[in-house]
Amino acid sequence: MDSQGQVGPRVVWAVVGSGVGPLLLAATRGGLVNVVFHATDSVRRGAVERLTSRLGAEPVEAPGDPVLAEAICQVEAYFAGERRGFDVPLDWSLVSGFNREVLRELASGVPYGTVVGYGDLARRVGQPGAAQAVGMSMGANPLPVVVPCHRVVESGGGIGGFGGGLETKRKLLALEGVLPEPLF
Structure with missing residues (x-):
């Protein structure tokens, strides 16, 4: 259980197809935290390891997570030409x-x-x-x-x-x- 009384993984990820190849999207409870291009199996493994190291929690594949599902929906709409911007919450913890x-x-x-x-x-x-x-x-x-x-x-x-x-x-x-x- 975390400080907000929530149980479960703190970092979730999924791979989504796009007009530029597979993208790995990762989210925390604070919002979308990472997008990784060319998310082949080896790239995905490396990205998950880096996220584990940087965020202190092992990411879990969970495309149904509400924040992640919304990010996936918006990314798919962007590549379909149906969206011009993103309004998912962003977690800026990987950059300062x-x-x-x-x-x-x-x-x-x-x-x-x-x-x-x-x-x-x-x-x-x-x-x-x-x-x-x-x-x-x-x-x-x-x-x-x-x-x-x-x-x-x-x-x-x-x-x-x-x-x-x-x-x-x-x-x-x-x-x-x-x-x-x-x-x-």
């Missing part, structure tokens, strides 16, 4: 400090179908000149897709990097109408 500040600004201030430069995002959080640090924040994003780090691009028009791979970033930007659909 500057990274959390940048990711919160990204989540609230860069809407569907738009992009922002690394430097612009740095200025928005009061750290002009911290474009490279913003890039590191994007790499530390534990909630990609839901916290849309794919919408951060280079100021000169380049696509920039992406932890899920550049093909995945292109597909997400195409889904949102920012880039044309890939030809193949």
